[in-house]
Amino acid sequence: MGEDLLRCDGLRRTFGGRVAVDDVSLHVAAGEIYGLLGPNGAGKTTTIKMICGLLDPDAGSVSVGGRSVERELAVRMLIGYVPQDVALYPDLTARENLGFLGRLYHLRGRELSARVDEALELTDLQSRGGDRVDSFSGGMKRRLNIAAGLLHHPRLLVLDEPTVGVDPQSRHAILERVAEFRRRGMAVLYTTHYMEEAERVCDRVGIIDHGRLIAEGTRRELVDRLGQKDRIELSAEGDLDALAAACRSVAGVEAASVSDGAVQIVVGDGRRLLPEVIEAAEHAGVPVRSVDVVEPDLEAVFLHLTGTALRE
Numbered sequence: 001m002g003e004d005l006l007r008c009d010g011l012r013r014t015f016g017g018r019v020a021v022d023d024v025s026l027h028v029a030a031g032e033i034y035g036l037l038g039p040n041g042a043g044k045t046t047t048i049k050m051i052c053g054l055l056d057p058d059a060g061s062v063s064v065g066g067r068s069v070e071r072e073l074a075v076r077m078l079i080g081y082v083p084q085d086v087a088l089y090p091d092l093t094a095r096e097n098l099g100f101l102g103r104l105y106h107l108r109g110r111e112l113s114a115r116v117d118e119a120l121e122l123t124d125l126q127s128r129g130g131d132r133v134d135s136f137s138g139g140m141k142r143r144l145n146i147a148a149g150l151l152h153h154p155r156l157l158v159l160d161e162p163t164v165g166v167d168p169q170s171r172h173a174i175l176e177r178v179a180e181f182r183r184r185g186m187a188v189l190y191t192t193h194y195m196e197e198a199e200r201v202c203d204r205v206g207i208i209d210h211g212r213l214i215a216e217g218t219r220r221e222l223v224d225r226l227g228q229k230d231r232i233e234l235s236a237e238g239d240l241d242a243l244a245a246a247c248r249s250v251a252g253v254e255a256a257s258v259s260d261g262a263v264q265i266v267v268g269d270g271r272r273l274l275p276e277v278i279e280a281a282e283h284a285g286v287p288v289r290s291v292d293v294v295e296p297d298l299e300a301v302f303l304h305l306t307g308t309a310l311r312e
Contacts, residue, residue, distance in 0.1 A: 003029060003030060004027045004028070004029050005028060005029060005030045005064060005065060005155055005156055005187040006026075006027060006028040006051065006062075006063075006064055006156050006187055006189065007026075007027045007061075007062070007063045008024060008025055008026050008027070008047075008050075008051060008060065008061070008062050009025050009060055009061050009062075010023050010024075010025055010059060010060035010061070011023070011024040011025070011047060011050055011057050011059070011060035011061075011062070012024075012057060012058050012059040012060055013046050013050060013055065013057050013058050014058055019211050020043050020046040020211055021043045021046045021047050021050070021057075021211045022043075022210075022211040022212050023060070023212065024043070024047055024060070024208065024211070024212065024213045025060075025213065026206050026213060026216065028156070028187045028188070028189055029187060030155070030185050030186070030187050031182055031183075031185045031186070031187070032182065032187055032188070032203045032204065033178065033179075033181075033182050033188040033190055033201050033202045033203050034187075034188065034189050034190065034202065034203065034204050034205070034206065035190050035191070035192065035198040035201075035202035035204070035205040035206070036048075036189060036190070036191045036205075036206050036208060037191070037192070037195075037198060037205055037206070037207050037208070037298075037302065038207060038208035038209055038306070039209060039306055042208045042209050042210065042211070042306075043208050043210070043211040043212075044160075044191050044208055045160070046211075047208065048081075048158055048160055048189070048191065050062060051069070051079075051158065051189065052069075052076070052079055052081045052158055053069045053070070053073075053075075053076045053079070054081075056070060057070070063075075064078045064079060064155065064156050065078055065155060077105070077152060077154075078154055078155045078156060079154050079155075079156050079157075079158060080149035080150055080151075080152065080154030080156070080157045080158065081149060081158045081160075082145055082146050082148070082149040082157070082158065082159045082160065082162055083145075083160050084160045084161040084162075084164060086141045086142065086144075086145050087145060087148070088133050088141065088144060088145060088148070089133065090132070090133045090134035091132060091133075091134060092132065092133060093129065093130050093131055093132050093133070094120065094125055094128055094129045094130070094131060094133060094136075094144050094147075095116055095120075095129040095130060097133060097144065097148065098115075098116040098119055098120070098144075098147060098148060098151060099112060099116055101148050101151060102115055102116060102151045102152075105151060105152040107151065107152070115151050115152075115153075116129075116151070118150075119147035119148070119150045119151050120147060122147065122150060122177060122180070123143040123144065123146055123147040123150075123177055124143065124173060124177070125140065125143055125144060125147065128140065137166075137167070137170065138165050138166050138167070138170070139166035139167055139169070139170020139171070139173070139174070140170070142162055142163065142164075142165075142166050142170065142174060143170070143173065143174060143177070145162070146159070146162060146174070146177065154186070155186065155187060156186070156187045156188075156189065157181055157186055157187070157188045157189070158188075158189045159178065159188065159189070159190045159191070160191050161191055161192060161193060162174055162178075162190075162192075163175070163192065163194065163197065164193070171194075171197075175197060175200060175201055178190065178201050179201055182201075182203075190202060195297065195298050195299045195302065198298055199219055199297060199298055203218065204216065204217060204218055205217070205218075205219065205222065205298065207222075207301070207302060207305055207306065209305065209306045214305055214306075215301070215305055219297075219298055220269075222298065222301045223295070223296045223297075223298075223300075223301060224268075225301070228296035228300060229254065229266050229267060229268060229296070230266075230267050230268065230269060230270030230271075230293060230294065230295050230296070231264060231265065231266055231267075231270065231293075231294045232264075232265040232267060232270050232273075232274065232277060232291065232292070232293050232294075233262050233263070233264055233265070233291070233292040233293075233294070234247075234262060234263040234265065234277070234281065234288050234290075234291055235261070235262045235288070235289045235290040235291075235292075236262070236263065236281065236286050236287060236288045236289055237286070237287050237289060238285070238286040238287065239284075239286060240258045240261075240262070240263055240286070241258060242284050242285075242286060243263050243281055243284055243286040244256040244257055244258050244263045244265075245284075246280040246281060246283065246284035246286070247263060247265050247277055247280055247281070249280060250273065250276045250277055250280050251276075252267055252268060252269070252272075252273045252276075253265055253266070253267050253273065253277070254266045254267060254268070265277060270293040270294075270295060271293060271295075274291065274293060278291070
């Protein structure tokens with residue numbers, strides 16, 4: 001990861017007597033994808049609007065590239081905001097939409113044309129640039145929405161529910177593009193209602209509830225905080241009791257027992273210990289037919305911390 005590109009310190013925002021965001025602090029580095037997860041009404045949208053300069057905080061600060069979003073209007077040119085609602089003109093072509101939006105960023109002539117070509121390529125829409133947006137599928141509209149946020153070469157890309165309502169193929173394409181942005185050194189702030197997306201693309205995750213950031217870290221860090229362990233299931237031929245005993249001799253294995261015709265092993269880090277477990281099985285002379293590593297997921301962490309499902 002690069003140095004911190006986005007820093008939020010002590011953000012607070014109230015609406016009347018209701019506190020929407022309460023002392024939220026987070027940071028996102030260049031080349032990092034940070035997932036912001038929370039139930040509906042938790043404060044995600046308000047936080048995003050303050051980060052993008054669309055809403056002033058009552059307290060706290062936001063900086064991008066070390067410059068204040070509140071005090072320096074030009075800093076907002078470093079941010080690409082892709083809202084949940086598709087913000088495109090349906091009766092214009094993809095190129096016409098991007099050309100119009102590019103001119104709002106003061107792009108002109110050959111530079112504008114090159115940026116439009118680049119944005120279409122990044123979102124895999126080169127062949128549809130001359131087609132009207134109202135002929136696009138939902139997934140294509142979402143990808144063009146992302147293209148619009150990339151035109152001015154932002155250093156921070158804010159994606160608010162970019163895959164809502166799209167088919168699995170389009171979702172896969174969008175997630176592949178998001179991973180590409182990381183490789184290009186962009187900082188990405190990503191909100192989603194799909195926990196599997198956060199696990200797939202996000203380097204770190206922050207969980208927000210009732211306006212407060214209640215947990216933050218990598219998937220492994222959050223799972224370890226919950227105290228859950230990985231489980232390795234070995235299907236094998238031969239003496240399963242001997243296999244379980246051999247596995248218990250491996251440092252890091254907390255328990256191993258025979259259940260439902262397989263050996264169930266409890267470990268702290270299943271993928272790291274798997275080679276040693278397989279080696280122990282070989283030394284025990286018990287051939288292993290199949291291996292399944294089951295890791296605790298973010299869904300369990302989220303339910304534990306908020307008491308609700310992400311989609312509620």
